[in-house]
Amino acid sequence: MKPDTSGKVQISAKIKQLVADGELDPQGCSHLSEIKDHIPSSEGCGKCLAMGDTWVNLRLCVICGHVGCCDASKNTHATKHFHETNHSLIVSFQPGEDWIWCYVDEVTHTP
Numbered sequence: 001m002k003p004d005t006s007g008k009v010q011i012s013a014k015i016k017q018l019v020a021d022g023e024l025d026p027q028g029c030s031h032l033s034e035i036k037d038h039i040p041s042s043e044g045c046g047k048c049l050a051m052g053d054t055w056v057n058l059r060l061c062v063i064c065g066h067v068g069c070c071d072a073s074k075n076t077h078a079t080k081h082f083h084e085t086n087h088s089l090i091v092s093f094q095p096g097e098d099w100i101w102c103y104v105d106e107v108t109h110t111p
């Protein structure tokens with residue numbers, strides 16, 4: 001089965017547009033300018049898939065496109081990705097959830 005990532009690609013494009021339009025209040029966060037267009041690295045958490053493990057929800061790094069599992073998942077790969085790379089901005093990978101979380105500034109950006 002071919003994964004359909006079209007909706008997921010739109011997530012980063014949409015957020016980038018919101019930032020460009022000044023729709024997001026930075027709330028002291030200087031990381032919004034680091035958001036880039038990208039293709040998500042995988043349909044699910046790549047590291048969990050490699051281990052044959054499962055997750056609760058997915059988080060997308062909007063700086064590089066890494067897909068990792070959330071903090072409610074036992075492997076917390078999204079947070080581990082931040083510690084490994086310093087990519088501080090993640091969004092939910094679930095359709096219809098509009099927020100951006102910054103690990104460094106601990107703020108939630110919502111349109």
Ligand SMILES: [Zn+2]
Nearest residue numbers: 029031102105
């Ligand atoms: Zn920030």
Ligand SMILES: [Zn+2]
Nearest residue numbers: 045048069077
């Ligand atoms: Zn994972």
Ligand SMILES: [Zn+2]
Nearest residue numbers: 061064066087
């Ligand atoms: Zn990243």
